[in-house]
Every structure is written in C-alpha cells, then in structure tokens.
Amino acid sequence: MRILAICGSLRKQSLNLHLLQAAAELAPPGTQIEFFPLHDLPAYNGDEDNATLLPAAVKALRAAVEASDGILLASPEFSHAYSGVLKNALDWLSDSDSLADMPATSISAAPNLGGGVRGQLALREVLFALGADVFVHYELLVRSAKQKFDADGTLSDADTREQLAKFIADFAEFIRTKRARVPV
Secondary structure, eight states, X not given: XXXXXXXXXXXXXXXXXXHHHHHXXXXXXXXXXXXXXXXXXXXXXXXXXXXXXXXXXXXXHHHHHHTOSEXXXXXXXXXXXXXXXXXXXXXXXXXXXXXXXXXXXXXXXXXXXXXXXXXXXXXXXXXXXXXXXXXXXXXXXXXXXGGGBOTTSOBOOHHHHHHHHHHHHHHHHHHHHHHHHSOO
C-alpha cells in the first residue's frame, strides 16, 4: 500500500514534516509512505490548468496522487486555517478529480495547546468538497509539539509515538477496507 504524504510547510525543520517522517517510520508492515514536496509547485492559474500548459510540477503532483492508495496531509495552522502552500496544491487537484473517492486524512503538530485543530477542520471541509473519502475516525493533534521532538527532529515522546502508530495503522486499515469494496 502506498500513502502519499504532503506537508503544508516549506520549512526544512517543520514540526509537521517531522511528524510525517515519524508516520513513515511507524507505518505498519506493507504500508509505504512516500513524500511529495510542494517547493516547486507554482501558484494556481486556471489558464494553465489544461493538457497543453500544465506545469511539470503539477503533472508530477497529479501522477503521485494517482499512484497512491491514500493521502496523508500535515500542515501548520495559520489564522485558524491550514497553510496557503497546501491550499495551492489542493487547488491544482480540484479540477482533475484526483481526490475523488481517494482515502485522505490529516495530522498536525503545533507549538501551542491547540495542536492545529482549526486548521484540520478547515482542511477536512476542503477534502470533502473535492470528493475525498475522508478518514474521520479521530484526529491526531500533537500539542506543545516542540517538547515532543528532539533536536534532530525525531519524535521522542513515547505517548505521541504510540498514538501516531495507532493512527497510521487505523488509516491503513481504512484504505484496505475501502479498496476491498471497490469492484474490479
């Protein structure tokens, strides 16, 4: 099973990137988490959203989504929403039906006690609007995240590691269940 991980932060030491890296480390056997960086994705332009003008980075994003069994998003929270970088990526996916029926979920890490809950709620609404099959079993919010990662960006908090491992295993099972229901 292939899960595509997309981080809504461009920072090299992003807490959300570190959280996705921990998810990849803790994924159950048979589950591979691959990363798609958003650094080269141009700003959405509807005039370029066609077969002849589509930027190479957008083609790569759509191909990565197409080759995946599920999508795992992580984003910092800005102004009670998720990042503009992630919104831009979702805009590029909006007209392509890339996320239609695609199992998707989000996780977040934040230095405050909110943990990114408002950003996750806003992101969930967009995923629903794009037709994704949103995993809403429970949310994974890493609150006071700076204390839960070591200086190298490794998730060092045992309780959070356990919660993340369970979350990823549950999401992988959600994907397996959805794929089992799809007629061949």
